[in-house]
Amino acid sequence: SSELTQDPSVSVALGQTVRITCQGDTLKNSHPTWYQQKPGQAPLLVIYNKNDRPSGIPDRFSGSSSGDTASLTITGAQAEDEGDYYCNSRDTSGNQWVFGGGTKLTVL
């Protein structure tokens, strides 16, 4: 399968830790990238190469994976972390890309 599955929504209390997961066969052999999107804005890369962060992304964001499931963890979630999070990976052919359906994160 070339699909990536994400939970539609997740909530976390302010300052607590939250994990957003992404599941798919293609993840057995590759690490996804993770994007954050806030309303009315373009997506923003937050994790690539399994657990690398672009300049400017806080170190409370981290990535990990095991088997066919990858996770984006936010340790000490802040109000500004609210938004939609998408995982993305090449499909099983390696020639095309596929996005997960997205997870809406609410910080309570």
Added chain:
Amino acid sequence: QVHLVQSGAEVENPGASVKVSCQASGYTFTTYPLQWVRQAPGQGLEWMGWINAANGNTKYSQKFQGRVTITRDTSANTAYLTLSRLKSEDTAVYYCARGNDWFDPWGQGTLVIVSS
């Protein structure tokens, strides 16, 4: 600083074609591929295709095969997405993004409305 600037919003009739541009600056245009991704209202991200900016080779999502064409003009540091035979379901924000295994940065997005 790397920037991708896209063309403005478009309103098209069903059956027509639309061409969206993405002008790059801040890096050597031919050293990175450019991706196109769209997002229908209230929906998630959908990959459409990509172009090798150096040689013009392209790859398209099977969903859009036959309706989408991605081109580039290296003299203008610009990539183009053309989507033909538009349907109301093609109403979406269309994004370009730089990169191969990860997409960074993204353009600001271009809203395309398909309506009669």
